[in-house]
Amino acid sequence: MALAKLDHVNIRTASLAPMIAFYETVLGFTAGARPPFGFPGAWLYCGDTAVVHLIEVGNAPEPGGDLRLEHFAFSASGLADFLSQLRGQDCDYQIGVVPDFGIIQVNIHDPDGNHIHVDFAPAEAASVSDEPALAAV
Numbered sequence: 001m002a003l004a005k006l007d008h009v010n011i012r013t014a015s016l017a018p019m020i021a022f023y024e025t026v027l028g029f030t031a032g033a034r035p036p037f038g039f040p041g042a043w044l045y046c047g048d049t050a051v052v053h054l055i056e057v058g059n060a061p062e063p064g065g066d067l068r069l070e071h072f073a074f075s076a077s078g079l080a081d082f083l084s085q086l087r088g089q090d091c092d093y094q095i096g097v098v099p100d101f102g103i104i105q106v107n108i109h110d111p112d113g114n115h116i117h118v119d120f121a122p123a124e125a126a127s128v129s130d131e132p133a134l135a136a137v
Contacts, residue, residue: 009072010053011114014060016040018111023052026091026108027074027118046074060112071107071115079104079124095128104128 013019020042023029029044029052043050051074076082086093086108094107102122109115 008049008051008053009069010055011110011112012055012057013112014057015111016042016054016056019054020044022110026086026089026110027116028085069114071117073105073117073119076118076120077124079106079120080127082106082118082120083128097122097125 011019020031023044024031027046029046031042032045032050034041034043034050034053040056042054044052044054083093083095083106086106091108096105096107097103098105102125104120104122104125105117106120107115107117
């Protein structure tokens, strides 16, 4: 057996509606088909793939608790447009560059505080000359 790719991330949340809104408006995902599980939740799609699965729970998981992961990431193109979208949504972000690789990481947090970074090719750095200096991550 050989693993092929990461299929999805599953996040427990007590804030289902705000989380859906964030992933739709900030990352451009679409809420879509989900099996009829016996608990509330949502599947958010990037194209044809459900990449973020949300499960609604009664109490928010404790920040920093055992169920919390440090981050998950997406590859993307269109850095300047993405930053413009973040500014339009008044979404805080930090930009960093991976040392020796040059990958540009745009770091954001969803309403529950989960860390997400969106990665762009080094060649896209020229499209953000109006941003503060890109720092190493």
